[in-house]
Every structure is written in C-alpha cells, then in structure tokens.
Amino acid sequence: MDPSAILQRLQDRFAAAIVGAKLDVIDPWIEVRVDSLPEVCRYLRDEPELKFSLLHCITSVDYFEPDAKKAAKVDWQPHLELVYHLSSLVNRHRMVLKVMLPRWKNDRPGQLPEAPTVSGIWSTADWHEREVFDLGGVIFTGHPDLRRILCPEDWVGHPLRKDYQMPDEYHGIRVR
Amino acid sequence: MDMQPLDPAMAEFDVQTDEILINMGPQHPSTHGVLRLVLRSDGEVVTEVTPHIGYLHRCAEKIGENVSPRQWIPYTDRMDYLAGMNMNLGWALCVEKLLGMEVPEKARHLRVITCELNRIASHLVAMGTYGLDLGSFTPFTYAFREREKILDLFEELCGARLTLSYITVGGVTSDLPAGWLERCEGFLQEFMPIIDEYHAVLTSNEVFIRRCANVGVLTADAAIDYGCSGPVLRGSGVDWDLRRDGEPIYTRTYEGYRFEVIAQTNGHYPQDEDYPPVPRAAVLGDSWHRFYVRMLEVVQSVKLVRQGMDFYRRAAGSCGEPVKLSQKLPKGEAYLETEAPKGQMGFMVVGDGSAIPWRVRARSSSFCNLSAIGPLCRGCLIADVPAILGSLDIVLGEIDR
Amino acid sequence: MAEYLAQYITPPWLAYLLVALVQCVLLLAVAVVVAGGYTWVERKVAGRVQDRLGPTRVGGRFGWLQALADGLKLLCKEDLVPGSADAMLFRMAPYISFCASFSVFLALPFADGWVAQRLDVGIFFILAVAGVEVFGVILGGYASGSKWSLFGAMREAAQVVSYEVPLALCAVIPVMAAGTMDLVSIGQMQTGWLSNWLVFHDPFTFVTFWVYFTCATASVNRAPFDLAEAESELVAGFLTEYSGFRWSIFFMAEYASMFVVSGLAAILFCGGWNGPLPITSWLGLTADNGPILAFLGNFLGACNFTAKACLGMIVMVWARWTLPRLRIDQVMTVCLKYCVPLAAAMLLGAMLWTYTWPNGLILKSVRLLPAASQTPAVSTASAPGAH
Numbered sequence: 024m025d026p027s028a029i030l031q032r033l034q035d036r037f038a039a040a041i042v043g044a045k046l047d048v049i050d051p052w053i054e055v056r057v058d059s060l061p062e063v064c065r066y067l068r069d070e071p072e073l074k075f076s077l078l079h080c081i082t083s084v085d086y087f088e089p090d091a092k093k094a095a096k097v098d099w100q101p102h103l104e105l106v107y108h109l110s111s112l113v114n115r116h117r118m119v120l121k122v123m124l125p126r127w128k129n130d131r132p133g134q135l136p137e138a139p140t141v142s143g144i145w146s147t148a149d150w151h152e153r154e155v156f157d158l159g160g161v162i163f164t165g166h167p168d169l170r171r172i173l174c175p176e177d178w179v180g181h182p183l184r185k186d187y188q189m190p191d192e193y194h195g196i197r198v199r
Numbered sequence: 200m201d202m203q204p205l206d207p208a209m210a211e212f213d214v215q216t217d218e219i220l221i222n223m224g225p226q227h228p229s230t231h232g233v234l235r236l237v238l239r240s241d242g243e244v245v246t247e248v249t250p251h252i253g254y255l256h257r258c259a260e261k262i263g264e265n266v267s268p269r270q271w272i273p274y275t276d277r278m279d280y281l282a283g284m285n286m287n288l289g290w291a292l293c294v295e296k297l298l299g300m301e302v303p304e305k306a307r308h309l310r311v312i313t314c315e316l317n318r319i320a321s322h323l324v325a326m327g328t329y330g331l332d333l334g335s336f337t338p339f340t341y342a343f344r345e346r347e348k349i350l351d352l353f354e355e356l357c358g359a360r361l362t363l364s365y366i367t368v369g370g371v372t373s374d375l376p377a378g379w380l381e382r383c384e385g386f387l388q389e390f391m392p393i394i395d396e397y398h399a400v401l402t403s404n405e406v407f408i409r410r411c412a413n414v415g416v417l418t419a420d421a422a423i424d425y426g427c428s429g430p431v432l433r434g435s436g437v438d439w440d441l442r443r444d445g446e447p448i449y450t451r452t453y454e455g456y457r458f459e460v461i462a463q464t465n466g467h468y469p470q471d472e473d474y475p476p477v478p479r480a481a482v483l484g485d486s487w488h489r490f491y492v493r494m495l496e497v498v499q500s501v502k503l504v505r506q507g508m509d510f511y512r513r514a515a516g517s518c519g520e521p522v523k524l525s526q527k528l529p530k531g532e533a534y535l536e537t538e539a540p541k542g543q544m545g546f547m548v549v550g551d552g553s554a555i556p557w558r559v560r561a562r563s564s565s566f567c568n569l570s571a572i573g574p575l576c577r578g579c580l581i582a583d584v585p586a587i588l589g590s591l592d593i594v595l596g597e598i599d600r
Numbered sequence: 601m602a603e604y605l606a607q608y609i610t611p612p613w614l615a616y617l618l619v620a621l622v623q624c625v626l627l628l629a630v631a632v633v634v635a636g637g638y639t640w641v642e643r644k645v646a647g648r649v650q651d652r653l654g655p656t657r658v659g660g661r662f663g664w665l666q667a668l669a670d671g672l673k674l675l676c677k678e679d680l681v682p683g684s685a686d687a688m689l690f691r692m693a694p695y696i697s698f699c700a701s702f703s704v705f706l707a708l709p710f711a712d713g714w715v716a717q718r719l720d721v722g723i724f725f726i727l728a729v730a731g732v733e734v735f736g737v738i739l740g741g742y743a744s745g746s747k748w749s750l751f752g753a754m755r756e757a758a759q760v761v762s763y764e765v766p767l768a769l770c771a772v773i774p775v776m777a778a779g780t781m782d783l784v785s786i787g788q789m790q791t792g793w794l795s796n797w798l799v800f801h802d803p804f805t806f807v808t809f810w811v812y813f814t815c816a817t818a819s820v821n822r823a824p825f826d827l828a829e830a831e832s833e834l835v836a837g838f839l840t841e842y843s844g845f846r847w848s849i850f851f852m853a854e855y856a857s858m859f860v861v862s863g864l865a866a867i868l869f870c871g872g873w874n875g876p877l878p879i880t881s882w883l884g885l886t887a888d889n890g891p892i893l894a895f896l897g898n899f900l901g902a903c904n905f906t907a908k909a910c911l912g913m914i915v916m917v918w919a920r921w922t923l924p925r926l927r928i929d930q931v932m933t934v935c936l937k938y939c940v941p942l943a944a945a946m947l948l949g950a951m952l953w954t955y956t957w958p959n960g961l962i963l964k965s966v967r968l969l970p971a972a973s974q975t976p977a978v979s980t981a982s983a984p985g986a987h
Contacts, residue, residue: 049296049533076423079536080545080562097551108534108545108562112423112439117446119534147426150570158260173253173599182261183558221747229832243751243928332832334823334925340650406824406924581751582833582927 024072024116026051032073037063042123052106052119057138060122064141067109067120075109075118078145081152082106083159087126087185101126105138105161124161126184135181140166158183216241221581225254229332229585232595236572238584245584248576250569255599263559267524268294268548269368271559276362278544278561279597281324283359284310284317285539286597287366288452293546294368296448297533298522305511306370306519307452312383312507313356313365315500319390320349321540322430322493322500325592329490330401332589333410338400345393348386355379368526370519380508387501394498402494403475411486415575415587418484426567429542430496431591433462434489441538449537456506461495463488468495486590493592525554534560541565541592561600565593623716627705635855636667641910642917649921670848677844684745685841693743694842694849697736701857703729708863709784711873711901722783723771726864727764730819733857734760737828740850741838752837755928756821756828762935763819769943770812773805773950774798774868787872794876799869802957804949809869811943813912816861818931820854823920827928862912863905870908873901 024032026046030053033041040059045052055063067075087101088094103124110117128134135156140163142148152163153172160181163169171178180187191199221238224230233254239247259278263271268290275286288310295302302310327342350360355376357365365372401407417427422435432439440460442453459469463483468474474495481487528550536545542564551557568591575587609615640655643666647654659665681687707722707729709715719725734756741753777798778786790796799809818825829837839847866872880886880897926934 048531078426079543080534080547080560082534082547082558082560082562084532084549084558106532106534106547108547112437115444145426146421146424147567147570150566171253173256175253182258183264219747227835242754330924334826334830334832335921335923336646337650337921340652344651400922401924404924406926409930410924410927580927580929582827582830582925585832 024114026053026118029053029073029116029118032070033063033066036066050108050119052121054121054123057122057124060120061139061141061144064107064120064144067118068144072114074111074113076112077110078141078147078151079108079110080106081148081155082108083155083161083183085126085159085183085185089186103136103159103161105155107141135160135162137162137164139164142166157181160184218246223584229589231328231588231593234569234588234593234595234598236584236588238581240581243580243582245576245579245581248573248584250572252566252569252595252598255595257600259561259600260559263556265555267526267554268528268556269521269524269526271556272364272367273362275546275561276359276364277596278563278600279321279539279541279565279594280361281594282317282321282540283361283363284313284353284366285321285537286544287364288314289535289537289539289544290546291366291368292449292452292537293533293535293548294522294528296446296535297528297531297548297550298368298526299529300369300522302370302519303516304514305374305516308507308511308514309371309375309518310366310452311456312504312511313353313363313371315503315507316349316352316383317363318500318540319497319504320346322497323349325493325540325589326397326401326490329589329592330407332585333407335401335407338397341393341396341400345390348390352379352383352386355382367519367521369522370517372521374518375511380512383504383508387504391498391501394494397494398475402491403478408478408480408487410582411490411586411590412478412480413482414486414579414583415590416482416485417571417575421571421574422484425571427542427571428564428567429538429540430461430489430492431542431568431571433460434492434590435484436463436488438462438464441536441543445538446535449535453503455510456503458499458503461492461499473498486586489590489592527552527554528556532558536562539564541594541597542568544597563597563600565591565595566598569593569598620716623706627716628702631702631705631856631859632852634859635852636671638855638859638910638913639667639670639851640664641914645914645917646921649918674844674848679845680841680843682745682841686743686745689739689743690841691846693736693740694846694853695736696739697733697853698849698856700729700732700736701853701860703732704857704860707783708860709787709867709872710905711898712788713784714873714898714902715784718784719782721781723775723781723786723864723868726783726860727768727771730857730860731760731764733853736850736853737838740842741828744838744841746840748834748836748840749838752828752830752834752840755830755834756838758928759821759825759827759931759935760819762932763815763939766811766935766939766943767815767819769940769947770808770815771864771868773808773943773947774801776947776950777801777805777954783867783872787867787874790871791874791881792878794871796874797869797871797876802950802953804946804953805869808943808946808950809865811939811946812869813865813915815935815939815943816865817916817919818935820857820861822858822916824923824926825931826920826925827931830925832925858913858916859909862916863909865912866905866908873898873905875900875904 030044033053037059040056040063041053042056043054067073084104084106086099088097103126105122105124107120109120122138124136124138128136138161140152142152150172152166153170155161156163156169157171157174158181170176179190189199218239218241221240222235223238224235225233235251237249238245259274262274272287272290275290276283278286323342323346327339330338353363354360356379357363357372417435419435419437422432422437438460441449443460461468530550530552532547532549534545534547536543544564545562547560548556549558572588576584644654655663655666657663658669681690704726706716707719707725737756738753741749775781778789780786790798798805821828829839839850842850880900886894886897
C-alpha cells in the first residue's frame with residue numbers, strides 16, 4: 024500500500040487525529056495528534072491490510088536554534104518531533120509517523136513534554152522510549168519503567184536537546 | 200517455565216529459600232562487553248533478568264550533530280566494531296539517500312564484497328564466542344584463525360583491521376590493491392571446507408545441542424514485537440532479510456546477486472541437505488536455531504563474495520568519489536535500515552541545508568535484540584543466561600553508541 | 601625399610617618418623633612435579649587441539665619451563681583476601697583441598713610394593729580421603745563472601761557428593777573380581793598378559809571402566825563437568841576471589857586428584873604397573889632374581905604406571921578442550937539417571953559372573969605371582985599401624 028492510500032485510510036478512520044502529512048519527501052510521513060497516538064498505532068498494527076507489526080525506531084528531533092542570529096533565519100517554530108518508523112513484514116510496506124510536541128510542557132522551561140507510550144503495542148518501544156526520554160527529554164505517560172537507559176540514573180539534562188549544557192563535572196569528576 | 204507453584208498451599212510445605220540478586224557484569228567473561236545483568240535467582244533458577252546498559256555510551260548521535268557526514272564514518276566503525284564495513288555502508292547509504300546520490304558500479308560491488316566478508320568475520324566471532332559461552336574454548340580459536348585472514352585482507356585494503364572506514368559517502372575510499380582478488384579467492388577456497396569442521400565441533404555436537412536446543416525460545420510474533428532482526432528474527436522462522444526486502448536504495452546494491460535468505464520455512468532450511476540436520480530436540484526460535492542461521496549465512500556470504508568478485512572484474516569505471524566535507528545536505532530527513540550481521544542497522548539523518556546534519560540517529564539491532572532478554576531468560580538456569588545472551592550475538596558498542 | 605632402620609636407630613620411633621618424612625617428601629615431589637609437568641602437557645595438548653603451538657619460548661623450544669615461570673609469577677602475586685571474606689577459612693581452604701588430594705598418594709602403589717602405606721583397605725582409604733577435597737572447595741567458596749564463589753561451592757558439593765556414589769560402585773566391581781581391597785594385591789593379580797587386566801575380566805568390568813572414567817572426570821571437576829569453575833557462567837566459581845599462591849594450591853590439588861583418579865583407573869582396571877606384555881618376567885626382573893633386578897623391574901613398573909595415569913589425564917584434557925560444558929541439571933541427570941543405574945547393573949552382573957566362573961572365562965596366561973585368594977603379603981614399607 025503506498026503512502027497516500029495509507030493516509031486515506033487513516034483519514035477515513037480518524038478524521039481529526041490526522042493533523043498533517045507530507046508525501047512528496049524522501050520518507051513520506053503522516054502526523055498524528057499526540058493524544059490519539061495509541062489508538063492510531065493500535066489500528067496500524069492490527070488492521071489486516073496495514074499490519075505494521077514492526078516498529079523500527081523512535082527518534083526525537085529537537086527543532087530549536089540556540090543561536091539568536093541563526094534562529095531568525097529558520098523557517099520553523101521551535102518544537103520537538105517524535106518520529107516513528109514502521110513497517111509491515113506481511114504486506115511489505117513501510118511508513119513514518121510523526122508526533123509534534125512543544126519543547127516544554129505548557130511552555131515552562133524544565134517541564135518535559137508528554138506523549139502517550141506505545142510500549143503496550145510494540146515491545147520495541149519500551150527501550151526506545153526510555154532512550155528518547157533519556158536523551159531527548161520526553162515523558163511517555165503510561166510507560167511501565169521510564170528510567171534513563173544510556174546515561175547514569177542521576178544524570179542531569181537531556182543531551183540531545185539543542186540547548187543542552189554539558190555539565191562541568193559529574194560526582195567530582197571533570198567531564199569537560 | 201513458570202516458577203510459581205501451582206497451588207499456593209504447596210509452597211508452605213516446600214523448603215523456603217531466599218531469592219538472591221546477582222550482578223552479572225559489567226565485568227563478566229560472558230556478557231560480551233560491558234553489559235550488566237541483574238539476575239534475581241532462586242538457587243540456580245533465574246526468575247528475572249534486568250539488563251543495565253550504557254557503560255559504553257560515547258554520545259555518537261550528539262557527535263554526529265557536530266561533524267559532517269563523512270567525518271562521522273569512523274564513529275560508525277566503533278558501533279558494531281566487529282562489522283565496521285556494514286556500519287559504514289548503512290550510514291553511507293543513508294546519507295546518499297538524502298543526497299539522492301548513486302554510486303558507480305565498481306563501488307557497488309566493492310561494497311558487497313567487503314560487507315559480506317565482514318559478515319563472515321562477524322558470524323565467526325559469534326560462533327567462536329558462543330562456544331566460549333558454553334564452556335568450549337576450541338571453536339573460538341578455530342573461528343579467530345579464519346577471521347584473522349579476513350582482517351588481513353581488510354588491512355591490505357584500507358590499513359585498518361577493525362575500524363575500517365573503507366566505505367564512505369559516495370563510494371569507497373580506494374580501489375583494490377593488485378592481487379587482492381586472488382588472495383581473497385584463495386581464502387574462500389580454504390575457508391569452505393573448514394565450515395564442516397565448525398559444524399563438527401559445535402553445530403552437531405551432542406553436548407552443544409543439549410545446551411542450546413529448546414533454550415531461550417523466541418516465537419516469531421515475540422521476535423517481531425521486540426523488533427528483533429537479523430539472525431535472531433530469522434532463527435524464529437521469519438523469512439525476512441533486508442538485502443532482499445529492504446528499501447530500493449539498499450536492495451539496488453545487491454541487484455544481480457543470487458543468494459538464499461536463511462530461515463526455516465515449512466520446516467526446512469534452504470538447501471538443508473548440505474548441512475547437518477536439525478536435531479529433534481531443537482525448537483524453532485531457540486538458541487540452536489539462531490546459531491544455525493548464522494552458520495548457514497556464512498555460506499551464503501561466501502557465495503555473494505564470489506559473485507561480487509566476478510561482477511567487479513567485469514565492471515569498468517571508477518570506484519566512486521567521496522563527497523566533499525563541505526557538501527551541503529538538503530533540508531529533509533532520510534531513514535534507512537540495512538542488513539548488518541547482527542540485524543537491521545538503521546541510520547537517520549536530518550539535513551537543514553548546511554554541511555552538518557541537524558540530527559543523526561542510529562537504530563541499533565543489538566539494542567532491540569537485547570531488549571528481548573528479559574522474557575527469554577525468565578525461569579531458565581544460570582548457565583542458560585550466557586547461552587541465551589550469546590545466541591543473541593550482541594555488541595555493546597552498538598547498543599550504547 | 602622402617603623395621604630395618606629401627607634395628608640401628610634408637611629410639612625406634614625415630615626410624616619410623618624418618619622413613620615417613622622421606623616418603624612424604626618424595627610423594628610431595630611427585631605431586632608437585634605431576635602438577636607442574638601436567639600444566640605444561642595441558643598447554644601443549646590444548647595448543648595442538650586448537651591448532652596453535654602452545655608455549656614455545658620459556659626454557660627452550662618447547663617451553664619446558666613454562667610451568668615454573670607460571671609458578672614464580674603466582675608466588676610473586678599479592679595474597680589478597682577480600683574484605684567481606686571469612687579470612688581464616690579463606691586462607692585455610694586451599695590447604696584442606698591440597699592435603700586431601702595429597703594424602704591419597706600415601707596409599708597409591710606406583711609399583712609392586714612401592715607404596716608409602718600398604719593398606720588392606722587401600723581403595724577405601726583413597727575414595728574416602730579424596731572425597732575430603734570437596735570440603736576445601738566448599739569452604740573456599742563459602743568463605744570468599746562472593747555469590748559467584750558460593751554458587752561454585754554449592755555446585756561442587758552437589759556434584760561431587762552425587763558422583764561419589766557411582767564412583768564407589770564402580771570401584772567395588774574390580775575389588776569384587778579381585779577379592780581384596782588392597783591395591784597392591786589387585787595390581788599383583790593383573791601381572792602377565794593384557795588379558796589379565798581386570799578391564800578384560802568380564803564384559804561388566806569393561807563397561808564399568810568407562811563409567812568409572814566418566815565419574816572420575818566429574819568427581820575431579822574436569823570439563824565437561826567443571827561446573828564449580830564454569831568461567832563463562834560463574835566468573836571462576838569458587839576460585840573467583842583467590843589469587844596467587846592460594847590459587848595455585850587449589851590448582852595443584854586439582855591436578856593431583858586427576859592423577860590419583862587416573863592412577864586408580866590404571867590399578868583397578870588396566871593392570872596397574874604391569875605392561876600389556878609380561879616383559880619384566882621375560883627379562884627376569886623379578887624378586888626371585890635378587891633385589892637389584894627386582895628394583896629395576898619395579899622401576900619399569902612405576903614408569904608404566906605413571907604413563908598410564910598420564911594417558912588418563914591426557915584423555916581428560918582432550919575431552920576438556922573438545923566438549924562444551926554441561927548444565928548443572930544435565931550433570932546430575934548423567935549421574936543419577938545413567939551412571940548410578942549403570943554401575944549398579946554392572947555390579948550385579950559382575951557379581952553373577954564371578955559367582956558362575958570364579959576363575960574367569962578367558963584363558964589366563966602364565967601367572968607369575970599367587971592369585972588374590974592368598975592373604976596379601978605384608979609390605980616391607982608398611983608401618984605398624986597399617987593392620
């Protein structure tokens with residue numbers, strides 16, 4: 024099934040939840056409203072003609088330019104993207120799902136944005152969401168075990184945020 | 200195996216023993232690097248396994264946001280350091296996908312030759328260390344004996360043995376040195392008969408079969424659910440190999456090549472009369488099948504290398520021009536997965552119009568394969584933990600990135 | 601010897617003490633040389649099995665002095681006792697192991713009469729004392745204060761205690777065929793041709809020999825039964841916290857007991873110090889022709905015996921470097937489901953066979969010495985307390 028057909032099906036089924044799509048790029052993607060992510064994902068996995076049984080990867084992309092001079096030139100508003108790469112082993116097609124999040128919850132710096140977990144739908148998401156939480160700073164609500172996975176448990180900050188400041192020392196050890 | 204007594208009243212009359220927590224790793228002979236597994240065990244029976252990773256985290260993705268794509272190639276070498284070529288290829292193809300580039304014929308065949316050689320080397324390490332995990336030291340030396348010869352070939356090709364950085368965005372860094380193809384053919388000729396030796400010392404060894412048949416059974420559905428890939432997925436009987444089923448930009452690399460995807464379908468492996476029979480004790484998806492798939496893939500890789508050398512001899516032209524460091528990346532993003540020896544290695548690159556990627560992402564196959572270890576090890580014996588872990592064939596450099 | 605000396609030295613106990621001391625030193629030398637030489641053999645055999653050379657540098661072309669170099673290195677290492685260990689038990693454990701496996705040498709005849717203590721119950725003594733070795737391992741594992749060590753110790757306890765049963769059953773069978781527990785007498789019985797060896801006494805002893813060898817491998821913790829160490833699972837099992845000299849003492853104990861079980865196999869089944877052909881009697885190297893020729897004959901016998909024991913050890917090495925390790929449940933299954941019933945069945949069969957054909961079925965070749973029905977002669981070396 025090609026991306027436009029998938030988009031059509033999703034729009035027919037979840038009219039309001041499909042916020043946007045871009046099909047004329049290298050990896051066509053469909054944007055889903057954050058709160059309806061689990062039901063869309065469950066549908067994508069279970070619908071026989073879609074059967075997206077394999078979740079490859081969850082990626083967070085931070086769109087934020089700390090440099091004010093450069094920030095003036097960019098053509099986007101600061102935000103955070105979650106990118107889900109899916110494919111179907113049975114139907115041999117693939118798709119990209121995106122969720123847009125604010126960089127901070129309620130625009131209050133320090134408050135991590137929230138997205139619902141999909142770890143109940145694909146077990147792959149369990150560790151990937153932990154990684155996104157660890158490095159990208161997104162809280163996945165309903166995740167069974169949301170801990171840091173790559174950084175130490177008491178690490179401060181989320182390194183893949185563009186405004187991340189590397190600490191000078193960690194437990195008295197110089198890290199810079 | 201469910202360790203809960205069926206009747207709770209039974210437990211009261213049974214001997215009550217305390218559970219203990221054991222740290223397996225980060226310094227442990229069979230955790231394949233710096234992996235830490237916390238085992239909750241009741242005597243020899245493991246009730247829960249909690250993996251802790253991140254000891255080898257080197258911020259590869261963050262570094263990728265600060266260097267140009269070609270400069271990031273050496274960092275990919277250090278992910279799955281047992282299969283540097285395949286890592287290079289994954290990243291190079293991903294960037295080429297974003298740039299919309301095509302590599303010349305010659306470079307394409309060179310990529311296949313080196314990647315498949317590296318796949319053989321990686322599977323040899325998997326086989327040898329699996330023997331170690333099960334307490335048999337000898338297969339390890341046999342495997343490394345042959346692997347050394349592959350590394351010698353690589354050394355001649357690009358000067359490095361592990362961190363190769365040979366495949367690059369836009370092609371490969373250099374053409375083959377004179378006489379390399381003959382030496383490679385010589386290696387393949389002496390390697391093929393040795394595979395039977397490996398089968399004798401492990402695959403069909405009775406003790407080996409008893410140690411890993413029906414141990415750590417991963418069903419096909421669970422394997423897909425956990426995002427397992429590569430030999431782990433195919434060992435569960437899923438006929439899925441990105442070299443055949445991947446995205447066009449990747450499968451184009453293997454265009455014209457003939458090979459079998461090694462997975463048991465309808466109770467048979469492809470050409471299974473040539474190999475030791477599947478023992479009766481083995482269950483599809485167990486450690487033995489994962490091991491067997493790797494052993495059979497080695498033969499397919501040898502075939503691919505041979506074909507690649509034939510194609511290479513006939514191909515004309517250059518072996519590709521590496522892109523400039525100042526090459527601007529177009530706005531947009533590209534994600535590509537390739538079939539590395541350990542499974543599907545995915546790379547994602549987001550371009551913002553400058554020469555430095557906005558975001559780089561590496562999706563590791565071992566990361567997903569390892570995440571299945573919790574349910575796989577539930578209720579097994581302590582001795583089975585290395586047996587299961589070894590059959591997943593993880594590399595911590597790739598997991599922690 | 602002691603009686604002879606006692607005529608000249610007063611008080612007589614001093615003579616006994618002196619003789620005992622000489623014997624101890626000699627046997628200690630044997631044990632240590634066996635361990636040292638054997639590490640070299642193991643490295644070389646392992647090297648060849650694995651398609652490499654093994655040691656080649658230390659002490660000449662074949663790395664003869666590798667064992668010595670290793671020993672020196674181990675002596676130079678720091679004697680570490682972990683903070684959470686029970687220091688006294690931790691320090692004591694290697695010696696217990698070593699003493700047990702060394703004491704066994706006291707009753708092990710190297711040739712006709714060449715035994716420190718000829719005991720009427722020699723085989724019983726050996727099995728009993730060799731079993732004590734496990735205490736050192738359990739203590740070491742327990743006292744280390746490490747969970748891995750504890751696992752190793754518990755495995756060792758379970759395994760060795762289980763394997764003692766089939767091992768003893770297997771040892772009883774040749775004893776029954778011979779009619780004595782005195783190892784020297786058992787050895788004397790097998791003098792002559794190959795067909796006199798107890799392994800060829802009847803079909804049951806032949807099967808028993810293989811069962812015995814399996815159980816012996818398991819009871820000395822050699823691969824594929826080396827679960828107490830199991831480096832891929834338990835780091836190093838009970839040895840995890842040991843380093844340097846204490847480690848090497850455990851190591852020597854292991855090699856010494858390997859030698860003992862292999863030697864026991866030689867005595868019980870494979871003719872002891874007697875070759876496949878009665879060469880010593882052809883050459884006239886017997887006690888009838890004077891002490892010097894008898895000594896020469898015994899010397900040949902001792903070489904023969906050592907060679908047989910070493911062959912057994914080499915087979916153990918060969919198995920170790922070929923087979924993967926069994927799992928603990930499989931080890932117990934092998935013992936309880938296969939070895940014990942098999943040994944018991946063989947015991948029954950051998951009993952019936954001996955009852956039916958007391959003199960054996962196979963035509964016996966020339967017997968040079970009286971059969972086992974006679975009371976064993978008192979050895980010259982036996983101390984007063986032996987009877």
